[in-house]
Every structure is written in structure tokens, then in C-alpha cells.
Amino acid sequence: MPIQSLNIQCQHCHSKEHFKIGHDDDQDSIEKAIDQLHGKTQIQVRSIIKKHTIDHAEYGFALFVCPECQILYNPFSVKIEYDSIMLFQPFHKCARCNTTLIKATEAVENYACKQCGEKQLRSC
Ligand SMILES: [Zn+2]
Ligand SMILES: [Zn+2]
DSSP states (O other): OOOEEEEEEETTTOOEEEEEEBOOTTOOSHHHHGGGSOHHHHHHHHHHHHHSOEEEEEEEEOOEEOTTTOBEEOOEEEEEEETTTEEEOOOOBOTTTOOBOEEOOSOGGGSBOTTTOOSOEEEO
């Protein structure tokens, strides 16, 4: 499936945000998607691919939310199961309060605007 786009506008302050979900069709394996990862995560994933047997890999842009600030983030997240029992899943942190982000499971309308903090986001 190609990357899905999500355009969000705040009804309160009118700021716009653009989110992406998933990964490109040509990134059909974790090896091909590795350039999307940054810093330490990319180094760790390269090392896992080289030295271990990958059982299952999930990766792609995803919507995450800070449980404290309620603001949305759009990191390229990765989860790799390897060697039958091992799990590699780096955490993402909120840039404002350093809380570990959780996966956003509700509709965007239920989360706060990054600019004004109001919960008046709408997809457009
Ligand atoms: Zn706003
Ligand atoms: Zn936060």
C-alpha cells in the first residue's frame, strides 16, 4: 500500500498539518526502508539485520500522541521481532515534555493542536 496522506486543519487557529501513514510500495522490506530511520535507530537496525534472523518487521510513518500534551507526532516507527523471542521497538518522546509517545488510536478530532492546544482539529 502506498503512503497515505492526512491533511489536518485546526478550526481554532487555522494552522495546518500534514501527516503521513505507512511506507512507499518500493520499501517492501526493512532493508529498503532503512534510510528512513535516523541516528542510533538506523545503526541498531542495520546490526540486527546483519547478525540476526528477522521473524517479522513492521515499519512506516504512524500517528503517535503524547499522553500528557495530547499533541500528535508523525514519526517513522519500526518494530522488529527477531531470533524467535527478541523485540526491537525504539520509543519516541514528546519534544515538549519528554513523555514516551503512544500510538494514536482515536480520530484526530480527539487530539490537541500543536499551535494553540485546542482540540479542534479536522481533516481537510
Ligand atoms: Zn490550533
Ligand atoms: Zn508531551
